[in-house]
Amino acid sequence: MIEGKTSGLKAGQIKALERIYRRKVPANELISADLARYLTELSRDIERQIGLIIDRAGVIHHVIVGDDREIVIPDLSRFGLGRSGLRGLRCVHTHLKQEPLNQDDIADLELLRLDLMAAIGVCDDGLPGPLIYAHLLPTADKAQIETIHLSDFHRLKLDFSAFIQALDQEMEGLVAETIDLSDGRERALLISVAQTGREAVDASMAELEELARTANLVVIDRVIQRPRQLNPRYLVGSGKLREIIIRALQQRATLLVFDQDLNPNQIRSISEITEMKVIDRTQLILDIFARRAQSRDGKVQVELAQLKYILPRLTGKGTAMSRLMGGIGGRGPGETKIEIDRRRIRDKIRRLEKQLDELGRGRVQRRQKRIRAGLPIVSIVGYTNAGKSTLLNALTQSDVFTEDLLFATLDTATRRLRFPLDREVIITDTVGFIRDLPESLIGAFKATLEELEDADLLLHLVDLSNPGYQQQIRAVEKILADLNLGTSKLLLVFNKTDQVSKEELPHICRRFNAIPVCAIDRSSFGPLLDEMQRRFWPEEMLTADDGESNEQDDSAPAKNQPPAL
Ligand SMILES: Nc1nc2c(ncn2[C@@H]2O[C@H](COP(=O)(O)OP(=O)(O)OP(=O)(O)O)[C@@H](O)[C@H]2O)c(=O)[nH]1
Ligand SMILES: [Mg+2]
Structure with a gap:
C-alpha cells in the first residue's frame, strides 16, 4: 500500500x-x-x-x-x-x-x-x-x-x-x-513545566524527587521548563519534548513523571509520542499510598481514590490504559486490566464506597468510646516527614513505624500519654499532608481525618530543618481549613530543632508563636508538655508557674520531665 x-x-x-x-x-x-x-x-x-x-x-x-x-x-x-x-x-x-x-x-x-x-x-x-x-x-x-x-x-x-x-x-x-540495567526498578525522568518562580519550581522538584524515591523509582534526570506559554497538547514545548525523548533514550528511562497534573489527553499524547509510561504527581502519590496502606480502611480508601483518578482517563484507546496501569501505576486496583471498562470501575467504586461506609460505622463506634472515656484528645498533624510518628513514639514510648520516606504513616495510630498527677490524654498520629494533596485523596482521607474533628488540640508539627518549612506550614493550614478545622485548637510545634542554628531558634519560635521540640531527644519535650498541661489543666499550671504565659517563654529550660509510663 x-x-x-x-x-x-x-x-x-x-x-x-x-x-x-x-x-x-x-x-x-x-x-x-x-x-x-x-x-x-x-x-x-x-x-x-x-x-x-x-x-x-x-x-x-x-x-x-x-x-x-x-x-x-x-x-x-x-x-x-x-x-x-x-x-x-x-x-x-x-x-x-x-x-x-x-x-x-x-x-x-x-x-x-x-x-x-x-x-x-x-x-x-x-x-x-x-x-x-x-x-x-x-x-x-x-x-x-x-x-x-x-x-x-x-x-x-x-x-x-x-x-x-x-x-x-x-x-x-x-x-x-x-546504567545498571540489571536493576529492575523503573527509571524515571522528572519533568516540570511551570510558570512560577525558579525557587518554587526547584523546591517542588526536590519534593517530587523525594516522592519518587519513596515510590522506589530510580531518578535519572530532571528536566525543567518555564515557558511563557503552555503547550496544551504536551504541556512541554515540542523542542523540549524532543530533548526529553533523546535524554530518555540515552539514559534508558522507562517512565516520565510530571510535577504538574496532566489531563487524560495530555497523558495519552505524551505517552504516544514518547512510547514511555507517563504519570503525574497525583498518580505518584496515589501509588505511594497504595503501597503503604495497611489497614482495611486505608486500603479501601486508596483503591477508591485510584479508581476515581483512573476513571476519566479511560477514554480512548487501550494503550493509554495499559500505560497507566502497567508498572508503577499498576498497583492497587488489582484485577484492573486493559479490557476493563468504565462500567465495571463504576460498579467497583460503588462497592468500595459501601464498604467504606460500613467501616466508617466501626470508626464512629471507636471514636465514641474514646470520647466517652472523657480524655482529652490530641492529634499530631503536619507535612509528611515532619516527624509526627517519631514524636508520638517518643512521647508514648511506643513503636509506630517511622521512616525517612514520605507517607510512612497512612493509618492513624492512637496511644495514651500520661502526665504527672495521673492525668492522661489520648494522642493520635495521622497521615502526612502534602502540598497539592490530590483532590481525590483529600476526599478519600477525609474519613481518616474526620477524627481530627474530635481532637481537643491539634499539634501542627513542622520540620524546621526543611528550607521550605514556611510553604509546608501554609500547605497544612490550607488543608486544615479545607477540612473545616478551626485554628483555635491549633498549636504550632517546630521539630528537628537539632538541625537548626541554636541562635536563631528562639527568634523563629517567637515569630511563629511555636514551641520547639526535637522528637529524637526526649529531654526536649518540657515546653511542649507544659503547654499541653496549661491548655488542659490550667489550674495546676498556676501553681507551677506564676500564671505567665508559657508561649513567649520558648527558650526556658525544660521544667517537666518526660512522662513516666
Ligand atoms: N534530626 C532529626 N530527625 C528527626 C527528628 N524527628 C524525626 N526525625 C526523622 O525524620 C524522619 C521522618 O520521621 P517520621 O516520624 O516518620 O515522620 P512522619 O511525620 O510521621 O512522616 P509520615 O508518616 O511519612 O507523614 C525519620 O527519619 C525520623 O528519624 C528530629 O527531631 N531530628
Ligand atoms: Mg508518620
Missing part, C-alpha cells in the same frame, strides 16, 4: 510506486544508485516527495508520497527499539528543490529514533542531485546530531551495514556504561 498523499495520481504512477515494494536494498548500501534514480525520476514526474522506510536487512516497509515540501511518516511503533535505542529503520526521501534537511526531518529522526534520515535532491533532468543525511550521535549529555552534505549523490561511499553496526554498538555501550 502506498501511504500519504496519493490522491490525483494516475494509475500508472501508483503502479510505479507500488513496484518499489518489490525491490530490496543491499544491506551495505544506504540506498542503491538505481533505486535512488528511480525515486528522483518518479518524484519529478508526480511533483511530490517520495519517501522510503527501510530496515537494516534492506527491506522496504513503507513507500510514502508527500507534497512538494514534506512527507508524513506513518506510525512505526510496531517496530520496537533495539538495545541501543535505535529503531533499526531509516528514512530516505526526495527533496524536489534540493533543499537541505529541514526541522521536521530532524524531528522525525530524533523522535522516531531512526537509524538515519536522508534526503536526495532531485535535479531538473530527474537525476539524483545532492545527498544530505543525518544521524544521532552517541553522546551522554545532550542530544547531538551529525549531518553530512554531499554535493553529488554518486560521491556516497558509505558502507551502511558497517556504519550502523558501529553506531549501534557505541550507543549500546554508552547505555551499558552509565
Whole structure:
C-alpha cells in the first residue's frame, strides 16, 4: 500500500510506486544508485516527495508520497527499539528543490529514533542531485546530531551495514556504561513545566524527587521548563519534548513523571509520542499510598481514590490504559486490566464506597468510646516527614513505624500519654499532608481525618530543618481549613530543632508563636508538655508557674520531665 498523499495520481504512477515494494536494498548500501534514480525520476514526474522506510536487512516497509515540501511518516511503533535505542529503520526521501534537511526531518529522526534520515535532491533532468543525511550521535549529555552534505549523490561511499553496526554498538555501550540495567526498578525522568518562580519550581522538584524515591523509582534526570506559554497538547514545548525523548533514550528511562497534573489527553499524547509510561504527581502519590496502606480502611480508601483518578482517563484507546496501569501505576486496583471498562470501575467504586461506609460505622463506634472515656484528645498533624510518628513514639514510648520516606504513616495510630498527677490524654498520629494533596485523596482521607474533628488540640508539627518549612506550614493550614478545622485548637510545634542554628531558634519560635521540640531527644519535650498541661489543666499550671504565659517563654529550660509510663 502506498501511504500519504496519493490522491490525483494516475494509475500508472501508483503502479510505479507500488513496484518499489518489490525491490530490496543491499544491506551495505544506504540506498542503491538505481533505486535512488528511480525515486528522483518518479518524484519529478508526480511533483511530490517520495519517501522510503527501510530496515537494516534492506527491506522496504513503507513507500510514502508527500507534497512538494514534506512527507508524513506513518506510525512505526510496531517496530520496537533495539538495545541501543535505535529503531533499526531509516528514512530516505526526495527533496524536489534540493533543499537541505529541514526541522521536521530532524524531528522525525530524533523522535522516531531512526537509524538515519536522508534526503536526495532531485535535479531538473530527474537525476539524483545532492545527498544530505543525518544521524544521532552517541553522546551522554545532550542530544547531538551529525549531518553530512554531499554535493553529488554518486560521491556516497558509505558502507551502511558497517556504519550502523558501529553506531549501534557505541550507543549500546554508552547505555551499558552509565546504567545498571540489571536493576529492575523503573527509571524515571522528572519533568516540570511551570510558570512560577525558579525557587518554587526547584523546591517542588526536590519534593517530587523525594516522592519518587519513596515510590522506589530510580531518578535519572530532571528536566525543567518555564515557558511563557503552555503547550496544551504536551504541556512541554515540542523542542523540549524532543530533548526529553533523546535524554530518555540515552539514559534508558522507562517512565516520565510530571510535577504538574496532566489531563487524560495530555497523558495519552505524551505517552504516544514518547512510547514511555507517563504519570503525574497525583498518580505518584496515589501509588505511594497504595503501597503503604495497611489497614482495611486505608486500603479501601486508596483503591477508591485510584479508581476515581483512573476513571476519566479511560477514554480512548487501550494503550493509554495499559500505560497507566502497567508498572508503577499498576498497583492497587488489582484485577484492573486493559479490557476493563468504565462500567465495571463504576460498579467497583460503588462497592468500595459501601464498604467504606460500613467501616466508617466501626470508626464512629471507636471514636465514641474514646470520647466517652472523657480524655482529652490530641492529634499530631503536619507535612509528611515532619516527624509526627517519631514524636508520638517518643512521647508514648511506643513503636509506630517511622521512616525517612514520605507517607510512612497512612493509618492513624492512637496511644495514651500520661502526665504527672495521673492525668492522661489520648494522642493520635495521622497521615502526612502534602502540598497539592490530590483532590481525590483529600476526599478519600477525609474519613481518616474526620477524627481530627474530635481532637481537643491539634499539634501542627513542622520540620524546621526543611528550607521550605514556611510553604509546608501554609500547605497544612490550607488543608486544615479545607477540612473545616478551626485554628483555635491549633498549636504550632517546630521539630528537628537539632538541625537548626541554636541562635536563631528562639527568634523563629517567637515569630511563629511555636514551641520547639526535637522528637529524637526526649529531654526536649518540657515546653511542649507544659503547654499541653496549661491548655488542659490550667489550674495546676498556676501553681507551677506564676500564671505567665508559657508561649513567649520558648527558650526556658525544660521544667517537666518526660512522662513516666
Ligand atoms: N534530626 C532529626 N530527625 C528527626 C527528628 N524527628 C524525626 N526525625 C526523622 O525524620 C524522619 C521522618 O520521621 P517520621 O516520624 O516518620 O515522620 P512522619 O511525620 O510521621 O512522616 P509520615 O508518616 O511519612 O507523614 C525519620 O527519619 C525520623 O528519624 C528530629 O527531631 N531530628
Ligand atoms: Mg508518620
